[in-house]
Amino acid sequence: MSDQTSQREPGHTWNTGKSSARELDDVDRRILAELVEHGRLSIRTLAERVHVSRANAYARVDRLLADGVITGFAAQVNPERAGLATSAYVLLSIQQNTWREVSAALGSLPYVEHFALVGGDFDVLALVRAPNNSELRHVVLEHIQDVPGVLSTRTWLVFDEHPGQGSRWA
Numbered sequence: 001m002s003d004q005t006s007q008r009e010p011g012h013t014w015n016t017g018k019s020s021a022r023e024l025d026d027v028d029r030r031i032l033a034e035l036v037e038h039g040r041l042s043i044r045t046l047a048e049r050v051h052v053s054r055a056n057a058y059a060r061v062d063r064l065l066a067d068g069v070i071t072g073f074a075a076q077v078n079p080e081r082a083g084l085a086t087s088a089y090v091l092l093s094i095q096q097n098t099w100r101e102v103s104a105a106l107g108s109l110p111y112v113e114h115f116a117l118v119g120g121d122f123d124v125l126a127l128v129r130a131p132n133n134s135e136l137r138h139v140v141l142e143h144i145q146d147v148p149g150v151l152s153t154r155t156w157l158v159f160d161e162h163p164g165q166g167s168r169w170a
Contacts, residue, residue: 007089022067027052030070031060033170039073084111084129086136087158090144092121105147111139118133122154 024032030050034041041049047057064070085135094102099117106126108116115126126144130136140155 002105011119014146022063024069027056028060028064028069029169031064033058033168034071035070036166039075061073062127079129083131085131086133087127087161088140089156089158090126090128090140091154091156092124092126092144093153095149095151102147102149106144109139111135111142121168126168 013021015059027050034046034049043054043061045163046061048056052060057130061070065145079085092102102124103117105117106124110153111130111159113127113129115124116122128136128139128144130139136155140153145153
């Protein structure tokens with residue numbers, strides 16, 4: 001998926017679900033698989049693992065970055081070990097036509113890790129990770145519910161988490 005600038009709202013970036021500018025070939029997919037699994041690989045090691053020259057690996061990674069296929073490199077953090085022992089999915093019902101304002105507000109709140117506009121019984125799904133239940137309560141009741149446009153929330157406490165397989169790039 002790539003980010004596209006809305007024609008109705010210059011400068012506003014929306015995740016539109018459109019594919020990259022170029023189709024990914026097998027080498028691109030192997031590069032993605034290696035970087036997802038081992039994000040700290042040197043270009044030299046990456047090139048060796050996918051059986052291309054270093055120059056080709058550099059060029060392909062640069063293109064994947066420029067096309068927005070790779071959006072960055074990050075460490076995978078265990079939230080509990082990093083002091084965020086309480087996680088919850090918070091479902092929000094919002095007023096029609098307030099997604100932009102709600103999105104901006106949620107993006108500025110502490111402990112909101114991820115949120116998405118969804119279809120179904122609720123409008124927004126947010127993942128909140130906080131140090132404890134008291135702080136989670138504070139975020140939901142005193143920050144999220146105070147956002148203009150938010151009509152109601154429902155909080156689902158996470159008891160245990162396990163990673164899935166993720167996307168298969170290779």
